[in-house]
């Protein structure tokens with residue numbers, strides 16, 4: 001993989017070309033061959049001056065949900081900014097495209113940029129709904145066609161991942177920490193980086209992925225693996241037992257403190273020291289010496305109750321003697337509800353007996369194949385987990401591995417285009433459209449409305465007829481208390497023309513935008529679909545065009 005310039009852009013300011021760093025794999029050849037063969041055929045048929053409008057949208061929300069978080073916009077803009085076929089790209093295409101391609105076409109490709117393209121989009125981090133284009137792109141037909149696959153790959157997984165993360169955040173509640181641990185299981189290195197970035201956007205608090213931390217300025221967090229515990233089998237293996245007292249600076253034997261506390265704890269917790277693992281104790285002592293201010297230990301390697309909690313508490317009390325406060329534990333197997341409650345009870349007993357009130361507040365991290373349903377079930381059972389570490393099912397989007405965003409031609413040279421289908425849901429909405437979100441007086445989003453660009457926007461306090469795009473009898477009057485025009489011009493005349501938010505700001509936007517959705521649209525089981533409508537004018541326009549384009553069959 002050729003990551004030429006893996007780097008995140010610093011957001012928050014207008015970006016100029018010099019600052020436009022992008023994952024090096026995102027380049028014009030990261031596309032399907034058919035975009036380039038079509039480009040040649042368009043060029044041959046003298047369509048270089050044709051202008052087109054394409055809509056980028058999805059038809060169904062993922063994960064049996066009724067909302068999607070739009071993400072990936074900043075990467076699309078960086079791609080437009082850097083769009084240019086290099087000399088070696090052109091050489092490769094010369095060898096790869098069928099023989100007989102006129103050399104002037106390669107010259108044309110070599111001079112192509114996205115300067116004449118205009119891109120409209122909904123803000124990144126906003127909730128979005130089926131059939132409402134999240135990006136609308138206008139410009140010379142050939143260039144806007146060539147952008148299709150790359151824009152889709154930049155938006156599809158990003159939005160899927162941000163939506164998945166937002167759903168985990170909703171079920172976990174706002175007080176529980178969520179960490180993304182998925183790199184080892186992700187769809188390759190680039191998938192892993194995107195997963196870390198967009199799970200943060202969706203509401204995770206950090207990642208274990210160090211490169212993602214560096215590139216995107218996401219908090220990086222972590223504990224340790226079972227290997228660390230199992231690499232020790234006895235206290236005799238400890239090469240050092242000494243740790244400096246935090247306040248006095250005097251070196252003390254941490255192991256000696258831990259062994260003394262362990263003996264006392266074994267009565268309090270009713271666990272025999274013989275049953276517990278000496279290797280685990282040695283591993284924890286050595287880890288505590290390495291990170292006296294950040295001691296967080298895995299307690300499930302042998303037995304949480306009979307070994308892990310006893311050893312952890314002994315080492316944490318030993319650290320306390322030397323002026324340090326441990327952070328907590330991680331549980332990575334077994335019944336996470338039961339074991340987290342057991343751990344909290346243990347900490348409460350220790351807090352009381354040893355007069356260390358902060359022991360009550362030790363962090364309990366849980367991991368091991370966690371998904372949305374596990375969290376819901378743990379919530380029902382009652383648990384004392386403060387932080388979930390989630391890998392596989394988050395990053396692979398277990399419940400639905402792809403979002404079906406598509407990119408469809410809706411207008412060419414000012415003339416609308418419609419794609420018909422036996423499946424009504426797949427018929428495209430023709431023409432250049434604007435999108436509005438209408439809000440009720442209590443601040444909730446009521447409906448998204450698509451109109452032809454020539455129509456005046458809906459006005460606050462005025463009745464608007466909102467029609468189902470395909471079912472004639474489904475319509476409703478809406479009197480909005482607030483009207484939001486969903487599109488902003490993000491790219492025009494070769495420049496990004498909005499101040500781009502930082503990743504942090506996009507992450508905040510996700511939560512703000514989700515708050516505007518009624519709870520029944522967000523519930524996990526059978527959520528209510530959010531309404532997406534068209535104006536009466538657009539309804540008639542679509543259906544007239546449909547009749548003009550659908551052949552009339554003949555029965556014989």
Ligand SMILES: Nc1ncnc2c1ncn2[C@@H]1O[C@H](COP(=O)(O)OP(=O)(O)OP(=O)(O)O)[C@@H](O)[C@H]1O
Pocket residue numbers: 332333334335336337338367368369370371374377378381
């Ligand atoms: N209280 C609980 N309620 C519902 N699901 C749970 C609960 N505790 C754990 N789980 C989930 O149950 C599954 C248990 O996984 P598994 O059967 O592999 O057991 P394990 O504890 O990992 O076993 P091992 O000790 O062999 O590693 C995980 O997906 C975990 O997230």
Ligand SMILES: O=P(O)(O)OC[C@H]1O[C@H](OP(=O)(O)OP(=O)(O)O)[C@H](O)[C@@H]1O
Pocket residue numbers: 181182184185226332367368369370389390391392393
């Ligand atoms: O379970 P996930 O949601 O994917 O979270 C990440 C997992 O990765 C680590 O162990 P790994 O799975 O590599 O090994 P183990 O489960 O066999 O200990 C960690 O201990 C978690 O269990």
Ligand SMILES: O=C(O)c1cccnc1
Pocket residue numbers: 181182208221222223224225330367389391
């Ligand atoms: O830091 C951790 O605990 C971690 C990181 C990656 C995978 N599993 C756990």
Ligand SMILES: [Mg+2]
Pocket residue numbers: 368369
């Ligand atoms: Mg595992």
